Amino acid sequence: MDDGTSADETVRDRGVEQARRRDDKDQLREFAARFETPDDLYLDGNSLGPISDSAEQRLDEAVEQWREFGIKGWSSAEPPWFWYGERLGEQLAPLLGASPEECVATGTTTTNIHTLIGTFLDKLDDRTGILVNELDFPTDHYAIRAQLRQRGLDPDENLHLVESRDGRTIETEDVVAAMDEHEVGIVFMPSVLYRSGQLFDIETITREAHERDIYAGFDLAHSVGVVSHQLATHDVDFAVWCSYKYLNGGPGAVGGLYVNERHFGTTPALAGWWGHEKETQFDMDLEFTPAESAGAWQISAVPLFSSAPLLGALELHHEAGIDAIREKSVDLTSYLISLVDEELSAYGCEVGTPRDPDRRGGHVAIEHPDAYRISQALRDRGAVVDFRQPDVIRVCPSPLYVGFEEVWEFSQLTADIIEDDIYQSYDADPSGVT
Numbered sequence: 001m002d003d004g005t006s007a008d009e010t011v012r013d014r015g016v017e018q019a020r021r022r023d024d025k026d027q028l029r030e031f032a033a034r035f036e037t038p039d040d041l042y043l044d045g046n047s048l049g050p051i052s053d054s055a056e057q058r059l060d061e062a063v064e065q066w067r068e069f070g071i072k073g074w075s076s077a078e079p080p081w082f083w084y085g086e087r088l089g090e091q092l093a094p095l096l097g098a099s100p101e102e103c104v105a106t107g108t109t110t111t112n113i114h115t116l117i118g119t120f121l122d123k124l125d126d127r128t129g130i131l132v133n134e135l136d137f138p139t140d141h142y143a144i145r146a147q148l149r150q151r152g153l154d155p156d157e158n159l160h161l162v163e164s165r166d167g168r169t170i171e172t173e174d175v176v177a178a179m180d181e182h183e184v185g186i187v188f189m190p191s192v193l194y195r196s197g198q199l200f201d202i203e204t205i206t207r208e209a210h211e212r213d214i215y216a217g218f219d220l221a222h223s224v225g226v227v228s229h230q231l232a233t234h235d236v237d238f239a240v241w242c243s244y245k246y247l248n249g250g251p252g253a254v255g256g257l258y259v260n261e262r263h264f265g266t267t268p269a270l271a272g273w274w275g276h277e278k279e280t281q282f283d284m285d286l287e288f289t290p291a292e293s294a295g296a297w298q299i300s301a302v303p304l305f306s307s308a309p310l311l312g313a314l315e316l317h318h319e320a321g322i323d324a325i326r327e328k329s330v331d332l333t334s335y336l337i338s339l340v341d342e343e344l345s346a347y348g349c350e351v352g353t354p355r356d357p358d359r360r361g362g363h364v365a366i367e368h369p370d371a372y373r374i375s376q377a378l379r380d381r382g383a384v385v386d387f388r389q390p391d392v393i394r395v396c397p398s399p400l401y402v403g404f405e406e407v408w409e410f411s412q413l414t415a416d417i418i419e420d421d422i423y424q425s426y427d428a429d430p431s432g433v434t
């Protein structure tokens with residue numbers, strides 16, 4: 001070229017300009033300034049979302065309340081700590097498409113699976129089979145197997161796994177067929193698969209389950225905050241989630257659960273005093289009276305410092321609005337998929353996520369035989385992604401703080417790392433938190 005720039009540079013300039021034009025039109029753009037990310041390209045918000053000004057403010061406030069009120073904070077703080085789980089539930093309800101009474105912030109995804117699977121197992125008379133799938137996040141199976149064992153039920157006989165046809169996704173029709181193949185009492189599926197990012201059809205699965213008198217529960221860890229849910233409309237029986245991914249509630253933040261109002265009054269499998277009817281909780285009656293709400297599934301006193309940041313994060317989240325968040329998320333993941341197709345496929349990368357936006361959550365799985373080494377090289381160069389066995393680089397352009405230019409830069413960096421064999425100097429054996 002006459003001006004000394006190579007054809008390659010011109011293509012890259014054009015690419016970045018296009019991405020910037022999309023950022024200029026982005027209505028959520030200003031929210032990025034309210035987050036602090038430790039790295040330039042923070043693309044791991046489906047594992048741990050970053051801190052925001054409002055999350056930090058609520059956490060600082062909680063520390064001050066502790067100093068100021070001591071024990072009196074349970075009733076005098078705002079919100080009163082005694083009602084903190086329920087207040088958070090009110091804020092969460094619009095994201096779940098449920099009434100405030102049906103949602104509560106409590107426990108963790110895993111403990112909430114324990115108590116809800118246990119509760120619904122206790123409601124079953126004969127058909128004690130639980131239907132899950134072979135691509136699930138492992139903790140779900142660990143907890144369900146433990147609940148089966150505690151009822152004297154053999155997990156190998158009672159836990160049924162829907163198989164994947166392609167190793168990436170689960171077909172709804174296979175879930176439905178499996179409901180008829182086994183003596184199923186509960187179907188428990190993820191909203192979004194942690195590896196491929198496939199979004200499940202919650203409505204159809206719930207409808208088909210109910211037609212067979214089967215309870216339908218979901219693990220929403222990978223969708224809450226980035227996909228909008230209609231749990232009440234779809235008549236889902238119960239659901240669980242965590243708050244540290246797209247809700248940006250902080251590491252180990254309090255989790256959440258939903259129970260359909262028709263199940264209020266059921267005794268929780270893991271009962272604890274915090275689930276007692278609030279008005280009489282301090283009567284200290286030795287007989288447990290469950291709260292007439294999802295709050296009944298709380299176990300222990302609210303962990304305030306892992307709850308307060310969530311309140312702040314949800315305030316910010318509502319300012320942005322879940323519909324705008326989902327729309328931008330779909331635009332970002334579509335853009336990323338097109339960049340993998342156009343640029344990275346030449347380097348052996350393949351998209352493992354469904355291409356239909358209605359079938360995917362907020363992240364994209366990029367498959368490559370050297371996924372682990374590439375993910376490490378990316379992290380060392382300021383692009384934080386994660387690796388999942390056996391060959392997946394998970395990339396999450398979380399819409400509140402990631403823009404199109406960053407997605408573009410990620411694709412260029414990945415191309416360079418592979419083209420220049422940079423990843424070859426990394427250890428091929430995954431270890432530690434990947």
Ligand SMILES: Cc1ncc(COP(=O)(O)O)c(C=O)c1O
Nearest residue numbers: 108109110137139194219221242
């Ligand atoms: C689908 C799913 N369920 C559960 C968990 C973990 O649960 P916990 O919050 O109990 O660590 C994760 C991720 O950590 C997940 O992706």
Ligand SMILES: Nc1ccccc1C(=O)C[C@H](N)C(=O)O
Nearest residue numbers: 046047048137194195221388433
């Ligand atoms: N909570 C964590 C703590 C440490 C490392 C990862 C996590 C994750 O959340 C992993 C995530 N659930 C996943 O889909 O892989």
